[in-house]
Each structure stands twice: as C-alpha cells, then as structure tokens.
Amino acid sequence: MAALKGLIIKDFQTIKSYKTTILFMIVLFTIGGFLNDDIITFIPVTMPLCFEMLAMSGFSFDNLSNSDTYIRTLPVNKKDIVKARYIYILLFTLFGSLFGLICTILVQLLKTKNIGTEILISDLSITSGAFVGIMFVQIFQIPIMYKFGAEKGRIIQLVMIIVLMLGISLATTAIMKIWGISLDNLAVMLKDYLIAVLGIMVILLYILSFVISRRIYERKEI
Numbered sequence: 347m348a349a350l351k352g353l354i355i356k357d358f359q360t361i362k363s364y365k366t367t368i369l370f371m372i373v374l375f376t377i378g379g380f381l382n383d384d385i386i387t388f389i390p391v392t393m394p395l396c397f398e399m400l401a402m403s404g405f406s407f408d409n410l411s412n413s414d415t416y417i418r419t420l421p422v423n424k425k426d427i428v429k430a431r432y433i434y435i436l437l438f439t440l441f442g443s444l445f446g447l448i449c450t451i452l453v454q455l456l457k458t459k460n461i462g463t464e465i466l467i468s469d470l471s472i473t474s475g476a477f478v479g480i481m482f483v484q485i486f487q488i489p490i491m492y493k494f495g496a497e498k499g500r501i502i503q504l505v506m507i508i509v510l511m512l513g514i515s516l517a518t519t520a521i522m523k524i525w526g527i528s529l530d531n532l533a534v535m536l537k538d539y540l541i542a543v544l545g546i547m548v549i550l551l552y553i554l555s556f557v558i559s560r561r562i563y564e565r566k567e568i
Contacts (some may be wrong), residue, residue, distance in 0.1 A: 349422040353430030354437075360407045361438070363535055364400050371396055379453035386453055390446040397442025405491045407481040428560045432488065432552075439480055449472045474523040477503050481548050485555040492562045 375393055379386040408414055417427060447535050450469050456462045 348432050349420075350426045350433075353417070353422065354434050356413075357401075357431065357434040358402050358438075360404055361400060362402075365462040368397075368400070372449060373447070376449045376453060379449065387451060387472070389450045389453070390469060393446030393449065394473075394476055394480055397445070398435070398439045398484070402487065402491070403436035403557060404434065405495070409495060409558070414426050415563035423481065424564045425560050428492070428556065428563050432556050435484060435488065436481070439477065439484075443473050443477045446476075465532070478545055478548050485548070485559055489555055489559045491564060492559045492566070498502045525564060 347348050373394065413425075418424070447469060450473075451461065451466070453468075454465065460461050494502055
C-alpha cells in the first residue's frame, strides 16, 4: 500500500509544473461563463477533459525522464505501477469534474443570485455524464499508451476515438430505425434506464482496461 501511495504521489508531483495552467483554466472558465451564457453549459464538460489531458501527460513525462527504468528497480510490482497510474488519472479527472461543477454553480449564483434544485440537478447530471464519458475514452486510451508509448499512442488514440464515435453514431442510428425509436423516446430511455446501465458497463470495462494494461506492461521490456 505504501508503494502504491508513493507512485500516486509521484504522478501528482509531476503535474505540479502545471499548477499555473490549472489555475488559469479555472479562472478563464469562470470569467468566460460569467460573460457568456453559452459557455456555462460547456464548463462541466470541458474542464474535466482538460484535467484528463494533463493527467495523461504523465506518460510523456515518464518517457522523457525514463523513470520506468528507475521505478522497476525498486521493490514494487508491475501491477501496482499500473494501478497507481489508473488511480491517479481517475482522481485527477474527478478533480476536474468537481472544479467544473463548482465553477458552474459559482457563475450561476453570481449571475442569478439564486439557483433552484432543478438547475443543480441538471448541473450534476451534466457533470456526471461528462465524467462517465471521459472514463469511457480512458478505457481505450490508457492501454494504447502502454502498448505504443506517448507519441505513437496519441495518433492511434485519435484515430480510434474518431472511428469509435462514428461507429457508435451509426449503430445508434441503425438501432433507432430498426426498432422505430425517435430521438424523444431515446432521450427518455437514457434518462430513465440507460444512464445507470451505461455507468455500470463503464466501470466493468474500466476494470477490464486495467487488466489489459497490466498485462501489456508486464510483458514490456524497459
């Protein structure tokens, strides 16, 4: 457990060089949301995405510093090394989601002086949906980084995400036509049933992603 904690702290220490960038993003999103109503709806989505991208830069830092060579000489197993990276990325994305939610609520309070329960629930729903969506991307993103490295991994993951989004869009359109489901009906289904199901599926796939990344890393020669 101490080794796992140390590895997570190491990754957080690495990202400290971006603390000014993080503070700038928070201030920029808050001011932008205050000046433009359209930006408010994007804060809960864009901020955790920016935090996730910063977290993924840990792979580039490891590649540049060749830190894996040093870490693997320590009394720590490869499973913990991969587990620490997953926990770190997940925590940093969660921080981004929380900051995004707080900034959104703060902007709404400053603009309207009062926000109702309905708006708070909507903000929380958007934030939760964005967080789950980013987790879904990470399911593919992290194993790719472990397999191909930071540089090649970025190109491959971009192509994969585009193909994945197109595939999901085409599959959804086909299912809607075959089953005769309208956009309104789909929205109701997503609200009432599928969000919880998708959340559980993403968690299970995230665990599977970790297993795949661990096996890739265990077979990797450094």
